Amino acid sequence: MIITDTHTHLYSEQFNEDRNETIQKAIDVGVSRLFIPAIDSTYLPAMLDLEKAFPKNTFLMMGLHPTHVKENVAEELAFVKEWLDKRNFYAVGEIGIDLYWDKTFLQQQQDAFKQQIEWAKEKNLPIVIHCRDAFNEIFEVLEDVKDDKLFGIFHCFTGNLEQAKQAISYNMKLGIGGVVTFKNGKIDQFLNEIPLGNIVLETDAPYLAPTPYRGKRNESSYIINVLDKLVDIYNLTPQEIAEITTKNSIDVFGI
Numbered sequence: 001m002i003i004t005d006t007h008t009h010l011y012s013e014q015f016n017e018d019r020n021e022t023i024q025k026a027i028d029v030g031v032s033r034l035f036i037p038a039i040d041s042t043y044l045p046a047m048l049d050l051e052k053a054f055p056k057n058t059f060l061m062m063g064l065h066p067t068h069v070k071e072n073v074a075e076e077l078a079f080v081k082e083w084l085d086k087r088n089f090y091a092v093g094e095i096g097i098d099l100y101w102d103k104t105f106l107q108q109q110q111d112a113f114k115q116q117i118e119w120a121k122e123k124n125l126p127i128v129i130h131c132r133d134a135f136n137e138i139f140e141v142l143e144d145v146k147d148d149k150l151f152g153i154f155h156c157f158t159g160n161l162e163q164a165k166q167a168i169s170y171n172m173k174l175g176i177g178g179v180v181t182f183k184n185g186k187i188d189q190f191l192n193e194i195p196l197g198n199i200v201l202e203t204d205a206p207y208l209a210p211t212p213y214r215g216k217r218n219e220s221s222y223i224i225n226v227l228d229k230l231v232d233i234y235n236l237t238p239q240e241i242a243e244i245t246t247k248n249s250i251d252v253f254g255i
Helices: 019-029 041-053 071-086 106-120 135-145 163-167 222-235 239-252
Strands: 004-007 033-035 059-060 092-100 127-132 152-154 172-176 197-203
Touching: 004 152, 004 197, 004 222, 004 239, 019 033, 019 041, 019 152, 019 222, 033 041, 033 222, 033 239, 041 059, 041 071, 071 106, 092 106, 092 135, 106 127, 106 135, 163 172, 172 239, 197 222, 197 239, 222 239
Parallel strands: 004 033, 033 059, 092 127, 127 152, 152 172, 172 197
Antiparallel strands: none
8 A cells, every 4th residue: 555645844853863763664554655845945955865865755845935934035935946947846835825923924925925836837846835824815826826737735724615625726636634633623524525536645744743643743654544534534445545645646746
């Protein structure tokens, strides 16, 4: 059984003590495809090291995370463009808008989001969207830029059914992770109304660990708990959930 974690920050400092063991643990339970989103320029060396250590299992993205859109946004975006032109990446991400922590740079976040979407289109790459307290703002941008070249993943989807359908209308798959296992997560209440062909699995490790690990460091191997929840929701076997969601990830990333 091949399982795909479409969003995992395995280069994070939280894995410095046991990174290789954690990745091997995931591979051992079938989580052999690990897609690695970018945050900002400071993390790229660690991402490249990760790829070098696990070249058959890790697939890198390039982008500027919205919470890292600050005064130096022009330099960071130049860095993203330089690396997109320099080598192969599998997506532009994670990009988007985050109004949970700070609204100071909303305009810069919107501009950076649009710019990176344009680069993704030029490279025929998917985008991986980060959205927190910003559904309206995200949809406003997507409405402006929608066309046949726009596609990707709405990472860590936590919206309602209507928002799920709207995200899918922009050629986005829904990234489903630990939140689906939370008692107050709510998305489990309507997910069965979304065809499984629109779903990919993710962990967002080291964040958002699923039940029963909630509050602890998340790991890619814990995606099994997400998969098991989808088994209940869709009344399919683990093998079927793994096959369909991995096929969906291949449709997005091209590998």
